[in-house]
Amino acid sequence: MRDFPWQYRGGVVVTDHCGRIKLQPDTPRPSFAPWKPEFRIEERSDGSILMEQTEPLDAYPEKMTDCLLRWAAEQPERTYLARRVKGGDWREINYRDALAAVRSIGSYLLSIGLDPSRPVLILSENSIEHALMALGAQYVGIPSAAVSPAYSLISSDHGKLSDLVANLQPGLVFADDGEKFAAAIKAILKPGMHLVVCEKEPSGGGGVHFDDVLATEATQEAEDACRAVNADTVAKYLFTSGSTGSPKGVINTQRMMTSNQAMVADCYTFLREGPPVVVDWAPWNHTASGNKVFNMILYHGGTFYIDDGKPTPVGIQETIRNLKEISPSWYFNVPVGYDMLAKAFEADAELCASFFRNLSMMMYAGAGMAQHTWDKLKQLARKTTGHDVLLAAGLGATETAPFALMCMEPQESAGNIGVPSRGLVLKLVPNEDKLEARLKGPSITPGYLNDAEQTKKAFDEEGFYRLGDALRPADPEDFTKGFFFDGRIAENFKLSTGTWVAVGALRAGFIDHFSGLVKDVVIVGENRHYLAALAIPHEQHVRELASDHFEGKSLAEVLDSDIARAAFQEKLTDFAKSATGSSTRIMSMIAMAEPPDLDKGEVTDKGSINQRAVLRNRPELVDALYNGRPDVIEA
Incomplete structure (x- = not known):
């Protein structure tokens, strides 16, 4: 394993009597990573494009438990894992x-x-x-x-x-x-x-x-x-969330996990400046926290504070309590969680100061971040620290261990998912009017548990893993400036006119335009002559439209009120007016009072919406969007 000496500019990292990591107050904050990789980009005659970094991936250990052996020898007293005793310390x-x-x-x-x-x-x-x-x-x-x-x-x-x-x-x-x-x-x-x-x-x-x-x-x-x-030993099986079908058991080898951490270390260079501290709630049955964050701490000898909070109106209070006490150096949340935290930061200066005190980076994933949330977080970081704190997204999958693409340069708006990590080859294949993304490298799964058929389907003839995602370059003339997620290939469809609809980008735009009133949306319109939407409302934000008036009422009663309908009507009308054509113009919507059902496969355990499952299970709502019903809102 390559030994990255920790060099602290103008200060040191110390530990308290419990081994808890603390930065001395006069320690200068880490700067943004000087991450300017060079790339080889090959354009093929069939229209496909290969993109990879020119520098090879650094050496990495054979297995993750080598890291545990290392830190137990070098820093035996340092706190590795911590979790609150219920109601206590x-x-x-x-x-x-x-x-x-x-x-x-x-x-x-x-x-x-x-x-x-x-x-x-x-x-x-x-x-x-x-x-x-x-x-x-x-x-x-x-x-x-x-x-x-x-x-x-x-x-x-x-x-x-x-x-x-x-x-x-x-x-x-x-x-x-x-x-x-x-x-x-x-x-x-x-x-x-x-x-x-x-x-x-x-x-x-x-x-x-x-x-x-x-x-x-x-x-x-x-x-x-x-x-x-050894490197080929199976370390774990992670089951996919089922957002595009039945959950599959993804084989995770030791090589996948250790090489992925070498990619993380190359990208997040501030990790070499001191042992990371995270306060993290994301479940370990998902690759994002169970592999990337969990192994990141072990790889670098840091401390993982297990947060029993959740990005819900009740659960966020426990997260706030923890962040008031522990200042993370790296932080992850989903966009709805960041939205809740941004409001809490504005109301509580002590919380805001604690959160940003040692923070080098904020990462979000799981959904598109609304621009107003992005702007608020950037503003709070500057106001609290006097400088920018990197706010970024990436792209990966359970099958990629998961770190694959990452944005490490400050952006003016949300959405850029960056470029491929060192050690990976990104292949972009024309698919209709999209570029389908595929990956090859040491962190890619060898396949699925007891499922040779799905394993074969997952890889192309050159051995590239098919992500199933489309990417759009931030600058068509310069791919090194990163990419934007351009939807799931399986979710896109055509209107009856033959016009293609890019569901991913449209969903993100719809959610952002509704300014918190909607937390997700199912786009409807395959083989129809215009687009419609089944919106999943953000109940807390909808109730905040008139909290006194809505007290004691069910969500269905709230959504049926003149106040809520007028708010949705205004947003939908404005969104339709801003459309550039039939592929982006949504003409009617229903705000769903009944949430997506886990047992029916409409929603995954991490909250992702299975678009096709919702459409399959709720044909009466789809028909209502085109045939009229009292709860339909039209642009």
């Missing part, structure tokens, strides 16, 4: 104790007969125990799979969870809270499967307590197994 574990726990867990897993063909299934939300269980399995070469808690706690029939288990064939099920996950455990636990819980064993018992696992004596067998783990 932070509970922490340092690198030395984390390694000891991982060795015990690995030894236990081998002692009960687990091997690569019998993985560990993790049902829990983010927790210290969750992290240790996954790393313990990795340490001895046993894959794990963290599955969305929504499949256990929200789904009424556990259908998706049962399908995943049938594919995975786990040898052990781990749940932080046996009682909370009792129904899911009952639905999937079969003879021969082991069960480990941290608290509240499910009725009927049968589980082993996590403390007993930690008490297992570390064995030479575990050390031998660790040495046998």
Whole structure:
């Protein structure tokens, strides 16, 4: 592993008695990364374009647990993971104790007969125990799979969870809270499967307590197994969110994860200036946090503060509490979360100062960021710190580990997702009037678990992974200035006139124009003569139109009010007037009172809308948009 010495300009990083990382007050802030890579760009006779950085990717370790061994030796007392005890202070574990726990867990897993063909299934939300269980399995070469808690706690029939288990064939099920996950455990636990819980064993018992696992004596067998783990060893399976179909088990090898972190380190050069600190809520069953953020901390010997908050009106309060106490050096949220935080920053100077104090970068993903949110965050950063803090987006997928494209230059507006990372080759293939993106490199998955057919479909004849996304260059004459997301290839359609509709860009524009009243939208119009929309309202913002008037009323009653209808009417009319043609002009809409349904596949566990599933399941709403109904709003 390449050793990046930490050099602090004019100051030092210190730790308190708990090993908690703190910057001395006089330490100058890191500058923007001097990230000006050079590219080879090849235009082929078939219209396709290849783009890659000229410099090769730096060396990287063979496996992620090499990083744990490194930091346990070099910084044993430094806090690695922390999570609040309910209603109390932070509970922490340092690198030395984390390694000891991982060795015990690995030894236990081998002692009960687990091997690569019998993985560990993790049902829990983010927790210290969750992290240790996954790393313990990795340490001895046993894959794990963290599955969305929504499949256990929200789904009424556990259908998706049962399908995943049938594919995975786990040898052990781990749940932080046996009682909370009792129904899911009952639905999937079969003879021969082991069960480990941290608290509240499910009725009927049968589980082993996590403390007993930690008490297992570390064995030479575990050390031998660790040495046998190599770059091709499967580290985990991550199941796709199902936004474009049924969830698939994406194979994640050690090489994928370690090479991806080398790409991150090359791009986020400020990570070399000091151990990163994150306060992060995003679930580890998704690649964004479960791979990129989690491994970023381990790779650089930083501290991960597990945030039990969420970007919801109630959950954001816990995030605010945590950010008031812990100042991150790198921060991620989805656009709706940033929108909530921006309002909180304006109302609370102490919170705003804490958030920006040590911050080098803000990243957003999951949806397009509204321009008003972007502008507010940039303004708050300048006002609080006296300089810009980079606010950026990127593009990746579960199959790319996920870091692939990233914007590292300040922009005047939201949306630029940057250029391909070092070590990756981007292939742009003409598809109708779009450029379809494909990728090749060491961080790309070898395929899907027990699904040769989908694996074959995922790659083209040259071995490039098909992202399924279209990209639009920020400057058609200079691709090095980055790209904009130009929609999912599978979502685009034609009007009855033959005109193509780019759904991704249109969705983003619609959401931005409605200034917070809409959090997502399904674009309607395939084989119709004009466009319409099924809008998913942002309930909190809609109620804020007249909070006193709407008190005690249901969302359906709020949406049916003259106040709400007038607000939507005004926005829709203005949006239609700004259209450049039939492919961008939305003529009617319905604000949906009934939210998208997880069990029906209309929404993924991370909140992404499956456009085609909504259209398939709600034909009566689609018909109403064109045939008239009282709740239809027309431009």
